[in-house]
Amino acid sequence: MRAPRLDLVVLGLSLSSSWGNGHATTFRALLRGLHALGHRVLFLEREQPWYAANRDLGAPDFCALEFYDSVVDLAAQHAHAIRAADAVIVGSYVPDGVAVIDAVQALAPGRVSFYDIDTPVTLARLARGDCAYIAPRQIPVLATYFSFTGGPTLDRLQDQYGARRAAALYCSVEPEHYRHTGAAPRWDLGYLGTYSVDRQPTLERLLLAPARRLPQRRFVVAGAQYPDDIDWPANVQRIAHLPPAEHPDFYSAQRFTLNVTRADMIAAGWSPSVRLFEAAAIGTPIISDAWEGLEALLPGGIAIARTTEEVVALLDAPEDASHQAMARRARDIVLRQHTGQARAGELAASLRQAAARHTAAVGE
Structure with a gap:
């Protein structure tokens, strides 16, 4: 009843x-x-x-x-x-x-x-x-x-x-809206998020620096309010605003997507973002900064990176079935527990x- x-x-x-x-x-x-x-x-x-x-x-x-x-x-x-x-x-x-x-x-x-x-x-x-x-x-x-x-x-x-x-x-997340669209691969690593001062150093370390190291790879950053004086590498595409209806295609076209967390939330731990669950629902392998509770929320479903070198190693590795298995684990958890x-x-x-x-x- x-x-x-x-x-x-x-x-x-x-x-x-x-x-x-x-x-x-x-x-x-x-x-x-x-x-x-x-x-x-x-x-x-x-x-x-x-x-x-x-x-x-x-x-x-x-x-x-x-x-x-x-x-x-x-x-x-x-x-x-x-x-x-x-x-x-x-x-x-x-x-x-x-x-x-x-x-x-x-x-x-x-x-x-x-x-x-x-x-x-x-x-x-x-x-x-x-x-x-x-x-x-x-x-x-x-x-x-x-x-x-x-x-x-x-x-x-x-x-x-x-x-x-x-x-x-x-x-x-809404699973009926967030599923893989079959979009052709366009980027090796992408990030979706509004600019914030405390997130920018992590974005620099885990996306912009890898882009400079790997000029043959393709990157993308979507989000509003980024200052005009940011030095974007030539292989980083910028999208000023991406409405929710376009998020599934955006994530589907990435080989990996990056999750970046605000400093106060890293300090507190146990603060998953909606972008994290969106990407997981679509089945895109996720690279994330580290914070307490992340591995408990998505056990075995995420790659944690602390340094530029760790991201470069992930992007330079050959296509690996383990990354897709990791993404499937994250998707299964989100569809069971976080809709x-x-x-x-x-x-x-x-x-x-x-x-x-x-x-x-x-x-x-």
């Missing part, structure tokens, strides 16, 4: 545009999974000109999508839906997030959770006192603090910040548990 349907309100950075962010694809996979399980979701997105100018999702068929202009507008236009929801989830990096959390807490007390797609970054900002989307005082009153990062970070959220409950809610529907099931079960605890507490 199927559990009762949940009516949810989700406030996230963006659903409509994947330009310059990884939040949109994360929410799309999760919300499609919720829809497949029979739940109903209203996604509320703050209108921003840079996302409005780069939308790659119109009217979704898996949720309702509406926009608001300010916190005042949010409360005025959507108070009824927020009050009526079984649960409300606010995501990280939502503009004026502290005020948004206060507003929805007033409308749906005891039913508001937080979904942190950037947990190590958030904790670093909280430690510095410059986090604009959640305040330390708000964490203890959340129903659940859902975190993109698992492992010891969950204990830290509970022990240091007083979270009632911290639970890992990793990113996920949008699997993640949606985890989320729904956790929200029901939180609701039961809240009901019990109110009844005491």
